[in-house]
Amino acid sequence: MFPIIPVILLWLPFLINSEGLKAQLTEDEKNTIEVVKKTQNSVVFITNIQLVRDFFSWTEEAVPRGSGSGFVWDDQGHIITNYHVIEEGDRFNVTLPNQEERSAKLIGKEPNRDIAVLKVEGSLKGLYPVKIGSSSNLLVGQKVIAIGNPFGFDHTVTTGIVSALGRSMPGVGGVTIRDMIQTDASINPGNSGGPLLNSSGELIGMNTMIISPSGASSGVGFAIPVDIIKKIVPQLIKYGRVIRPGLGLSLLSDRYGQQLGIDGVAIVEVPVGSEAYKKGLRGLTRSRFGRLAIQDIIKEIDGKKVHSYDDLYNLLDNYNIGDKVTLTVERDNRKRKVELTLVQED
Structure with a gap:
């Protein structure tokens, strides 16, 4: 019996501490945890692959060009991300939350709004659409949650607030993207294309860019409002481009x-x-x-x-x-x- 007693004594404090920790969580922390539980299975990791032809042998080699994040839009397997995440890519791999890797094809793109749509090929099992919200009623100071894959670390969660609304930033297509959401939620390379969520777990924007001399998060990030995304994505799915x-x-x-x-x-x-x-x-x-x-x-x-x-x-x-x-x-x-x-x- 004596050897068992230390084991029980070791586990007893752990159980007490675990329950104590749950009791010590603030309402805000509980909300963040709940939102992450509801939405983390809607966020994917995207790898952009470019086919490079060898100058001498003329054989093609698949070279990873970059990576980013994306989120599941609907139950048809459409994935939304930034155009700059898939730019100049020939093939695209999508890694699901369960670490299953799927190939995807490009359905449509709008460089002037930095939005692209991919579609996962094969089975739709494991794809969970994000809940779509609105960006028309956002308020400066309200809480936001960003989920993405910065530096390749999948499903990284950061929180912050809406720092400002109506920002204008230069887009990759050469036209200014207006009405962007500014946030202090930590956004780093690899977060591009990931969802920005409100405290109800609804999509309010797509994390797109940061202002930083170092290239890492400096507390000044920008997201494309979901109302712009809602206007453009259906056209990209239907026509492959925006009819303007x-x-x-x-x-x-x-x-x-x-x-x-x-x-x-x-x-x-x-x-x-x-x-x-x-x-x-x-x-x-x-x-x-x-x-x-x-x-x-x-x-x-x-x-x-x-x-x-x-x-x-x-x-x-x-x-x-x-x-x-x-x-x-x-x-x-x-x-x-x-x-x-x-x-x-x-």
Whole structure:
């Protein structure tokens, strides 16, 4: 009997401490634990693989290009992540929470919003869709929870708050992503594409980028709001790209517009016979000496100021194909208004 007594005595404090620990958890800690339990099986690890051809033998070798996070969108096996996570990849592997690795194919991408959709091939067993929330009612100061795979450490959980709303950050597609959520929840390389959750375990954003001189978390992270994701993902699943409204015009990029000191968006080309052409809009022309001359510059759309192509691109997101808009255009320092019907952008 004597050898058994120490064993019992060793286990007794452990049991007391374990129960004591549970009792000592704050309500906030209990909430975080509950959210993680509910959502951790919706988060996956994504490996981007590039096929590299050997210069001499012409054989292809699969080389891991990068990795990131993603989350299960629906019961059809669609995985949402950042475009920059899968950029330039040829193959994609998705590691599920149970460590099972599956291959996935690219369904659609929208570089200008840094969003991509993959679909897991084969069985859908082990895939649990995340609960979709809303980002329209977020408040600065409210609690957020980030789950991802920073530096390859899978299912890492960090917490923080909504530090600010309505932030604008440059996207990988060259267009500013607006209305981003700023958070102090620790986000590191590998967190990209992972979910940002509220205290109810609902998806409110996708962790996308950080501002940091060192490349590691500095308490300034940014997430794409779920309301933007909800608008784009169905189109990527259905069409493989976003069907956007446009003016049917060729426009000057911000890079050249800034070099020329243009305040607005210069029209480069107007298709002959188009509505815009019939209403007198004109693009760049050349003098007999070969010098380019700017004709019409878009200054406003429905009374909203347009200082750049970036402004125009984001403003058009509020419209649908077939809507009518009124442009304020300037030529030779004279302004006039032109009504156009929005068409599908190529």
